Amino acid sequence: MAAIVLNKDNFEAEVLNSDVPVLVDFSASWCGPCQMIAPIIEEIADEAEGFKVGKVETSEEMDLALEYKVSSIPCLVVFKGGKEVKRSVGFIQKPEILELVK
Amino acid sequence: MFDVIIVGAGPAGLSAGIYTVRSGKSALILEGKSYGGQIINTPDIENYPGIKNISGFEFATGLYEQATSLGAEVKYEQAVSIEDKGDIKIVNTEQGSYECKAVILATGAKNRPLGIEKEKEFVGYGISYCATCDGAFYRNKDVAVVGGGNTAIEDALFLTNYCNKVYVIHRRDTFRADPKDVEKLKSKDNVEFVMNSTVEKILGESSVEGIEIKDKNTKETKNINVSGIFVAVGQEPDNQMFSDLVELDESGYIIAKEDCMTNVKGIYTAGDCRTKSVRQLTTAAADGAVAALAACAIID
Numbered sequence: 228m229a230a231i232v233l234n235k236d237n238f239e240a241e242v243l244n245s246d247v248p249v250l251v252d253f254s255a256s257w258c259g260p261c262q263m264i265a266p267i268i269e270e271i272a273d274e275a276e277g278f279k280v281g282k283v284e285t286s287e288e289m290d291l292a293l294e295y296k297v298s299s300i301p302c303l304v305v306f307k308g309g310k311e312v313k314r315s316v317g318f319i320q321k322p323e324i325l326e327l328v329k
Numbered sequence: 330m331f332d333v334i335i336v337g338a339g340p341a342g343l344s345a346g347i348y349t350v351r352s353g354k355s356a357l358i359l360e361g362k363s364y365g366g367q368i369i370n371t372p373d374i375e376n377y378p379g380i381k382n383i384s385g386f387e388f389a390t391g392l393y394e395q396a397t398s399l400g401a402e403v404k405y406e407q408a409v410s411i412e413d414k415g416d417i418k419i420v421n422t423e424q425g426s427y428e429c430k431a432v433i434l435a436t437g438a439k440n441r442p443l444g445i446e447k448e449k450e451f452v453g454y455g456i457s458y459c460a461t462c463d464g465a466f467y468r469n470k471d472v473a474v475v476g477g478g479n480t481a482i483e484d485a486l487f488l489t490n491y492c493n494k495v496y497v498i499h500r501r502d503t504f505r506a507d508p509k510d511v512e513k514l515k516s517k518d519n520v521e522f523v524m525n526s527t528v529e530k531i532l533g534e535s536s537v538e539g540i541e542i543k544d545k546n547t548k549e550t551k552n553i554n555v556s557g558i559f560v561a562v563g564q565e566p567d568n569q570m571f572s573d574l575v576e577l578d579e580s581g582y583i584i585a586k587e588d589c590m591t592n593v594k595g596i597y598t599a600g601d602c603r604t605k606s607v608r609q610l611t612t613a614a615a616d617g618a619v620a621a622l623a624a625c626a627i628i629d
Contacts, residue, residue, distance in 0.1 A: 258462040259369035259386040286465070296536070298466040298557065299453040316453030318363050320405050 230272040231281040235291050241281060243309040248278040250328050253292055253302040255285045260318040261301040267321050278328050303327060331357040333624050334420045334429040335401075336408045339366025340610055341600025342435035343392045344617025345624075346401035352625040357429070358396070359422060361407030365389025366437045367564070367601075368610060372461045377610050388610075411574050413593055431595045431624035434571060434583055435617065438564035438601040438608070443475060447531040448560075455537025460484035460559045467557045469493050473540055475528055476561035482506035482514055484559050489517040496553055498523045498542060523553075531558065566602050578604050589620035597624050 231241055233251065242249045252268045254261035265282075272280035285292040285300060295304060295311070305313040305327050313327045332354035335342045342358055349356035363369065371385035380388070397403060406422035411432060420427045440458040442448055448456055457463040460474070464487055472492050474485040477499035483506075488495045497514070502524050504511050514520055523542060529550060530541035539554045566581045575591040575598070576584045582605075583598040585591050591598050599616035601608045 255462070255465070257372060257465075258459070259365070259371070259384065259389075260363070260459075260462065262386045263363045263365065263369055263389075289465070289468075292466065296454070298455060298536075299457050299459075299463045300466075302453060314453070320362070 228272060228275070228279075230268055231279065233281040233283045233291070234288050238283075238291060241279075242306050245279065245306070248305055248307045248312075248328055250275075250278060250280045250324070251304045251306060252280070252282040253285050253295070253297045253304065254282060254300055257286065258300050264301045264303075264318050267324065271321065271324060330417075331355045331402075331427060331429040332628050333357075333431045333433060333621065334359065334418070334427055335433045335435055336411075336420070337366070337435035337437055337600070337602070338364040338393070338403055339435060339437045339600060339613065340368055340389070340392060341437070341602075341613040341617045341620075342366075342433070343389075343396045343401075344614040345433045345435060345599055345621040346396040346403075346617075347392075347399055348618045348621035349625060350396070350400040352622065354625050354628060356396075356401040356621075357427060358401055358403045359406050359408045359420065359427075360403060361405070364393045364403065367439075370459050370462065374610065409570055411571060411596070413574060413596070416595070418595060430628045431597065433589075433617075433620045433624055434568070434575070434591070434596065434598040434602060435600045435613075435620075436567050436571075436602040438566050440560065441563045441565040443528055443560055443562060445528065445531060447533070451531060451533070451537050451558075454535065455533065455557050456531070457557060457559050458561075460487050460561075463557075463559075464488050464491050467492050470556045471554060472496070472557035472559060473498055473528075473553065473555045474559045474561060475499075476563070477501055477504045477506065478561065478563060479506045479510070480563075481559075481561035482510045484561050485520060486510060486514050486517070488559065489514070489519050492557075493519065495520045496523055496555065497521070498526055498528055498540070500525065500527050500545065528558070564601065564608075568602055587619070589616055589623060595624070595627060 338360035412419040532539035597620040599620040600613040
């Protein structure tokens with residue numbers, strides 16, 4: 228499954244109320260490292276088992292980014308039971324991303 | 330066994346890959362992070378001959394696709410040590426070991442940190458090394474840019490478009506940056522220059538709330554409230570793991586001239602990681618070609 232495009236209208240339903248952990252990629256089109264990580268996030272979304280993957284285009288969803296105190300991107304945040312449990316800032320490779328959601 | 334192993338998939342390493350495979354030799358490129366190196370943080374490249382304008386991401390991706398489609402292999406493994414067995418070299422990574430006949434070190438350079446407390450901890454919580462990536466999150470806020478080179482001044486200029494106020498903290502009384510950009514920055518009304526000063530402390534509990542700066546001459550300290558600190562104090566090499574293999578200068582750069590040869594036979598170096606006066610995209614690409622052709626020549 229492709230990564231879910233998240234916005235302020237579906238964030239609660241898709242992320243906060245999700246019964247499985249959610250890996251959220253806060254990114255923006257103007258940011259090079261975000262573009263590097265994007266295909267890896269899609270690959271993980273395709274293969275995800277036991278968790279789901281969403282992405283926030285911060286240029287369109289700045290309120291959402293600020294609400295979750297995102298100030299450097301790419302920023303990967305793992306939500307579990309409606310709460311943030313892990314966060315990683317900057318480009319990382321697939322094994323390290325999978326480690327976050329394990 | 331590979332003919333040539335290239336450590337680093339930035340512009341120098343990928344260019345070396347292209348020249349190696351086009352010489353009919355096999356190439357393995359090892360990269361610990363992402364391909365492209367520092368250039369992926371650059372939104373607009375406008376000084377690469379033959380290309381009027383391109384983003385760093387597009388440039389890096391084009392270079393990566395060119396190298397891999399020609400037959401260079403890229404593995405995302407961090408090289409940790411190299412054993413010199415004469416005609417054979419062994420490159421050890423965190424995952425495995427690879428043999429080859431020649432090595433090209435193209436490890437690049439990384440952002441130099443301020444090296445003060447809380448800096449690492451607050452990356453993503455107010456500390457940033459990429460103004461173009463993160464500037465938009467500081468709309469209407471007060472921020473500090475630390476540094477006096479081109480990157481610092483370009484970052485400050487960019488941030489004046491978003492931020493309420495931009496403090497430029499520089500340890501000298503003049504800027505190394507392009508005078509035209511400095512003049513442009515001086516004309517902005519939301520910028521304040523804090524010269525002859527260094528950042529001593531990062532203030533804040535869970536994120537950046539301010540900085541303590543010290544005037545070099547008067548030794549006086551004062552606090553400035555900012556919610557973001559953009560660090561642009563230059564680059565530093567990352568060659569310590571090879572310090573027992575090849576000669577480094579006191580800053581950690583691999584010692585080599587324009588021929589890209591190190592003091593060890595069969596080990597070459599290319600790009601920002603070597604001693605050189607001009608570190609640009611074009612010189613990185615040029616080094617890649619020079620190092621690869623030299624390496625291929627000794628294999629024959």
